[in-house]
Amino acid sequence: MPTVIFQLPDGTERKVTAASGTVLMQAAVSNGVQGIVAECGGNASCATCHVYVDADRSELVGGPNDVEDEMLDFTAAERRPTSRLSCQVELSDALDGLVVHVPEEQV
Amino acid sequence: MSPLTTAAPGAPVVDLDLADLRRDPYPAYAELRRTAPLAWVPSVGRHLLTRYEDIVHAEKLPEVFSSREEGSLLLRTVGRNMLREDDPDHRRLRSAAEPPTRPRQVRDLWAGAFERTAHELLDKIADRGEADLIADFAEPLVAANLALVLGLRDASAEDIAGWSRAMMAGNSNYADDPDIWLRAEQATGAIEDAVARAAEAARREPDGSVISSMVHAAEPVELTEIQNNVKVIIGGGVNEPRDVFGVGAWALLNRPEVLDRVLAEPSSWKRVFEETARWVSPIGMYPRQLTQDYEIAGLTLPAGSRVALVIASGNRDESVFERADEFDLDRPHRPHLAFGGGPHFCMGAWVARHEVSAIAWPLIFDRLKGLRLADGATASDSDSAAGRMDGWVFRGPTSLNVTWHAAQAA
Numbered sequence: 001m002p003t004v005i006f007q008l009p010d011g012t013e014r015k016v017t018a019a020s021g022t023v024l025m026q027a028a029v030s031n032g033v034q035g036i037v038a039e040c041g042g043n044a045s046c047a048t049c050h051v052y053v054d055a056d057r058s059e060l061v062g063g064p065n066d067v068e069d070e071m072l073d074f075t076a077a078e079r080r081p082t083s084r085l086s087c088q089v090e091l092s093d094a095l096d097g098l099v100v101h102v103p104e105e106q107v
Numbered sequence: 108m109s110p111l112t113t114a115a116p117g118a119p120v121v122d123l124d125l126a127d128l129r130r131d132p133y134p135a136y137a138e139l140r141r142t143a144p145l146a147w148v149p150s151v152g153r154h155l156l157t158r159y160e161d162i163v164h165a166e167k168l169p170e171v172f173s174s175r176e177e178g179s180l181l182l183r184t185v186g187r188n189m190l191r192e193d194d195p196d197h198r199r200l201r202s203a204a205e206p207p208t209r210p211r212q213v214r215d216l217w218a219g220a221f222e223r224t225a226h227e228l229l230d231k232i233a234d235r236g237e238a239d240l241i242a243d244f245a246e247p248l249v250a251a252n253l254a255l256v257l258g259l260r261d262a263s264a265e266d267i268a269g270w271s272r273a274m275m276a277g278n279s280n281y282a283d284d285p286d287i288w289l290r291a292e293q294a295t296g297a298i299e300d301a302v303a304r305a306a307e308a309a310r311r312e313p314d315g316s317v318i319s320s321m322v323h324a325a326e327p328v329e330l331t332e333i334q335n336n337v338k339v340i341i342g343g344g345v346n347e348p349r350d351v352f353g354v355g356a357w358a359l360l361n362r363p364e365v366l367d368r369v370l371a372e373p374s375s376w377k378r379v380f381e382e383t384a385r386w387v388s389p390i391g392m393y394p395r396q397l398t399q400d401y402e403i404a405g406l407t408l409p410a411g412s413r414v415a416l417v418i419a420s421g422n423r424d425e426s427v428f429e430r431a432d433e434f435d436l437d438r439p440h441r442p443h444l445a446f447g448g449g450p451h452f453c454m455g456a457w458v459a460r461h462e463v464s465a466i467a468w469p470l471i472f473d474r475l476k477g478l479r480l481a482d483g484a485t486a487s488d489s490d491s492a493a494g495r496m497d498g499w500v501f502r503g504p505t506s507l508n509v510t511w512h513a514a515q516a517a
Contacts, residue, residue, distance in 0.1 A: 029167070037442045040452035041167060043198075045205065048442065067209070074210040074457070107381060107442045 002096040006033045006051075009104045018091055024100065025049040025087035035102040042087040047071040048106040049086040054099035058082040061089060061098070077103030110177045110396055111411040114147030118154060118406055121146040125281060125499075132391065132499040133432065136420035145404035145414075151281065153394060153413040159424035159444070161404045162416045165395065166448035169193055172395035174451060176413065179394055184277035184291050185338035186331070190393075194450060200336055201454065203324030207256055207317050210457040216315055217256055221462050224251045225470050233474060236513030237481065239506045245352040245467065246345065252462050253344040257337055258305050258316025266301075270294040271345035274338060279500040295338055302334045340455070347389040348459040350503025352467050354496075355383035357504055358434045359468075360480050365436060370472060378436050380464040384422075385443035386434045391419035391499045393447065418444040419502065481508035 004027060006014045018027035028036035037048035044067050053061045061084065064072055068088045072079050114120050121143055123135055139146055139157040148155050156162055165172040174191050182191055189200035206212065225248055232238045250267035277291030302318060309319035317340065321333045359366040369375050392415045399410045408414065421444045423431040428441060446453035472478060497505050
């Protein structure tokens with residue numbers, strides 16, 4: 001059961017534990033993490049579950065798929081090299097302790 | 108699961124007059140949120156769910172709040188379609204239709220043509236100095252754009268707009284008017300013919316359109332499925348961007364100081380779009396049917412219960428949006444519900460955002476100098492000649508009569 005740390009725009013952080021195989025967005029939404037809106041419920045069509053993956057684990061998390069890559073060009077907050085849609089990031093034990101930053105805006 | 112057409116045990120029964128709802132549903136919604144956030148409304152034949160958090164909760168549980176509503180007006184109007192399907196059928200159809208509506212496709216494939224059409228429409232009226240911005244500009248613009256994105260090359264903007272009106276009347280025909288059903292049937296028949304021709308052409312020569320995308324989808328889609336889903340898209344694809352255009356233009360014309368700020372800061376058109384869609388949601392509600400007993404808003408609804416998720420009400424929920432009845436570009440960012448949520452999140456969202464906030468609004472204020480409402484109506488003057496808001500299932504101004512300095516129009 002990997003634990004993920006969401007760093008929120010106001011400086012606070014939320015620690016969430018979820019089963020391997022859960023997507024990051026679902027882990028956030030199930031635990032009421034503010035700032036992960038996820039309007040489309042995980043279908044990569046709304047770009048409102050944007051996160052910045054912490055640089056030191058970014059390579060392990062990997063890059064976006066094609067559809068996600070397109071959506072990331074249209075996020076409300078700026079796109080950065082470590083931007084991902086959290087609905088497309090599957091958690092695994094290897095990602096235990098992952099830190100992600102939630103942007104100021106999603107819509 | 109057969110639909111239950113009665114109130115759930117213990118559910119408050121609230122009589123709402125449909126004509127009152129059409130004129131202005133917001134006072135009734137405010138009362139429901141306060142006193143009966145889940146209420147059986149006999150005239151609608153459903154439980155109305157009116158608080159933001161409850162609606163969001165329901166949207167995120169499609170396996171409980173099913174889109175497969177039996178006996179729905181939409182099913183009667185257009186036949187089986189993705190809006191009234193759950194996954195995996197919904198996902199198959201959505202995946203087939205969606206690629207041409209994604210934001211990069213909108214920007215790279217469609218935006219240039221959208222802009223040309225907008226200029227052509229403005230060329231026709233610029234010298235007149237007066238127009239109804241709904242009938243003379245917004246509706247033909249979004250209808251022409253929709254024909255393009257769908258791949259209906261033989262259909263005119265008038266065809267698309269007329270079909271949309273006829274089907275939307277059917278979809279909200281709670282009074283069961285036979286004339287409305289007849290017009291809807293004529294429209295859907297015409298769409299079936301047009302789609303069959305377009306699909307045949309796209310089979311030979313893919314063109315990047317929605318019909319072409321469905322014809323060439325990885326998972327096969329039958330012609331009937333393409334036809335029915337095009338009907339649904341024509342229904343929503345006209346009135347929603349048209350209405351959000353109308354509401355937003357109306358809001359700004361009534362607030363010159365806000366308009367000046369927006370014109371000085373073009374990046375804020377996006378905020379105008381989102382706040383407009385929150386303030387007066389073009390789609391006011393959509394139905395769901397419960398697959399199992401489920402407790403929500405303090406009541407246990409039996410399996411088969413029919414529920415309306417009243418997103419127009421959720422978007423005015425004071426517990427989420429302070430001074431929710433006001434149009435306020437500066438309000439703290441909270442996600443609105445106007446595009447729906449979950450797997451049915453509006454497929455046309457990116458098309459609408461672009462055609463309205465990047466093209467239609469900036470162009471009218473740029474080209475029609477001195478633009479103002481025809482009779483100086485205020486926002487509260489909702490029955491004025493300048494424009495009248497109408498509807499609750501769908502809502503927007505039926506007209507938007509304006510004047511400008513014709514001699515200066517570019």
